Amino acid sequence: MSPVNAPEAPGRLGEAIDTLQLRSYLIALDKWLEARRSELGALDVAVQESEHVDELTRDMALSLQLWQSIQTRYRRLLQVWDRGRVQVREREQLSSLVWGRLDDDSWSGTAASGLSLPEACRMSDALIGQLRSRLQLDPAGTQAVARLRDLRASMERLRDQVALEPPPTSGAARARLAQLEERLTTINDKAGRGGDIGGLLGPLEADAATFERDLIVGGVQRRANAQAQQQTAERADAAQRLRADLLARSQQLDEMVDQVVATVGNPPKYAVPDVTALGPVPSADRAALEQYIVRLQQVGQAMDFVARAYSEALRGSQMLANELITLRSEVDQQRLADPQLTALFGVADDLARRSPQPTEALASLMETCRRYVAWLAGLAGARGTVDR
Numbered sequence: 319m320s321p322v323n324a325p326e327a328p329g330r331l332g333e334a335i336d337t338l339q340l341r342s343y344l345i346a347l348d349k350w351l352e353a354r355r356s357e358l359g360a361l362d363v364a365v366q367e368s369e370h371v372d373e374l375t376r377d378m379a380l381s382l383q384l385w386q387s388i389q390t391r392y393r394r395l396l397q398v399w400d401r402g403r404v405q406v407r408e409r410e411q412l413s414s415l416v417w418g419r420l421d422d423d424s425w426s427g428t429a430a431s432g433l434s435l436p437e438a439c440r441m442s443d444a445l446i447g448q449l450r451s452r453l454q455l456d457p458a459g460t461q462a463v464a465r466l467r468d469l470r471a472s473m474e475r476l477r478d479q480v481a482l483e484p485p486p487t488s489g490a491a492r493a494r495l496a497q498l499e500e501r502l503t504t505i506n507d508k509a510g511r512g513g514d515i516g517g518l519l520g521p522l523e524a525d526a527a528t529f530e531r532d533l534i535v536g537g538v539q540r541r542a543n544a545q546a547q548q549q550t551a552e553r554a555d556a557a558q559r560l561r562a563d564l565l566a567r568s569q570q571l572d573e574m575v576d577q578v579v580a581t582v583g584n585p586p587k588y589a590v591p592d593v594t595a596l597g598p599v600p601s602a603d604r605a606a607l608e609q610y611i612v613r614l615q616q617v618g619q620a621m622d623f624v625a626r627a628y629s630e631a632l633r634g635s636q637m638l639a640n641e642l643i644t645l646r647s648e649v650d651q652q653r654l655a656d657p658q659l660t661a662l663f664g665v666a667d668d669l670a671r672r673s674p675q676p677t678e679a680l681a682s683l684m685e686t687c688r689r690y691v692a693w694l695a696g697l698a699g700a701r702g703t704v705d706r
Contacts, residue, residue, distance in 0.1 A: 322353040323471065324439030331417035334409035337402060343416075344399065347392055350439070354385055357446060364453050374452060381445045387420050388438050432538040440475065441534050447472070448527035451520045465519050466509065469502055472526045479533040484540065491533065498526055550604050557599045557607060560614050564593045567621055571628075578628045580673055586627040591620045638680050639670045645687060654694045662687050 325346035328339035358381060365374045395415050398408055417434050433441060447468070476498070480491045501522050509515050571590045578585045596613055600606040646663060666687060669680040 322350055322357060323443055324350050324436070327416055327436040327439075329413045329416060331413060333413055334406050335413040335416065337404060337409065340399070340412060341402065344392075344395060351385070351389055351392060354442065354446070358382060358385060361446070361449050361453070365449070368453060370452070374449065377445060377449055381442060381449065384438055384442045384445065388435065388442065391415060391420055391435050432542055433534070437534050437538070441531060444527040444530040444534070447523055448531075451523040451527065465523070466506065469519070469522060469526060472523075472530065473499055473502060476526065476530055476533070479530065479537070482537060483533070487536070494529060498522065498529065546604070550601075550607065553604075553607055553611065554599055554601045557611050557614060560611070560618070561593060561596075561599060564614060564617055564621065568593055571621060571624055574625070574628050574632075578632050582631045582674055582677055584677060585631055585674070588624045588627055590624055591617045593617055638677065638684060641684055642666050642670055645684070645691060649691055652695055654691065656694055659687070659690055659694065662690065
């Protein structure tokens with residue numbers, strides 16, 4: 319049962335991947351998946367026969383889940399690859415499938431949730447190495463040289479991972495890596511002197527695999543936290559803009575309310591919502607921010623209601639004034655000269671000019687005027703018929 323290491327992934331996120339590099343990667347990944355599946359089968363048998371089966375079953379199950387996730391993403395890559403018939407759009411999609419998260423595939427919610435395909439492959443290598451070490455299996459049979467070679471490869475991967483650590487954790491990561499490298503140097507020196515290193519390789523392999531897994535998971539968690547912080551900042555900006563819009567709108571509504579109160583005799587009795595009563599926009603707590611946005615939206619809905627109520631009241635007052643003008647025009651066209659009608663129009667003009675306007679009284683007077691005009695028009699028509 320020889321060890322297998324995942325192939326190096328080509329390209330980078332956000333760029334169209336090179337077709338030749340991807341073809342070579344897919345071929346190598348297919349071989350790696352086949353060899354890893356065979357390796358997992360052999361390890362599963364060893365786990366079941368081990369005295370520590372209860373302790374190793376969880377890592378074995380996670381390794382199998384991880385392999386299945388990589389296999390699913392590999393099949394998705396083959397679908398988009400379509401035997402190399404790809405354009406720029408498909409190449410960009412392939413790059414996203416290689417370097418994007420595996421959450422949307424077959425599994426999520428485990429300790430490795432959120433990994434990209436290369437990170438999942440590296441974690442699979444690390445988990446397999448850890449299982450081998452705990453089972454006391456020699457990846458190359460009885461040849462310690464191969465195990466030392468794998469350890470040196472692990473150190474190279476660890477150096478790459480440590481270089482990605484942020485300043486707050488980079489110091490501790492470099493120190494831990496230095497300790498592992500010092501132990502590897504000691505083992506190499508002892509092997510060179512012909513000493514027995516069998517008992518030293520296993521613990522170092524386990525510590526290196528655990529450290530690599532911790533670094534990968536830590537990187538995933540940092541990216542998730544950074545994404546969450548960015549989303550919170552974007553939502554906070556949206557809340558600030560909405561709050562500013564509502565403040566400006568409240569000023570406009572105050573002016574409308576003053577105009578309606580001064581114009582309409584019986585205006586609505588609704589108050590304009592006070593946006594400042596909600597306080598400043600919370601920027602740190604995401605839950606509080608979302609609740610704040612909901613309350614802003616509720617304030618906006620209340621403003622919509624107030625605006626409709628006062629707009630309708632103002633529109634009703636304007637409609638009565640327009641109706642008076644229209645009715646007077648009809649009277650002039652029909653040449654209905656009547657002193658009582660003239661007096662009614664004079665009273666209506668006086669009511670329409672008042673501020674606030676006695677809307678109900680003016681509406682009743684307009685109804686009287688309409689009926690009186692209709693009666694005068696009918697009377698004039700009857701006289702015209704008799705004259706003919």
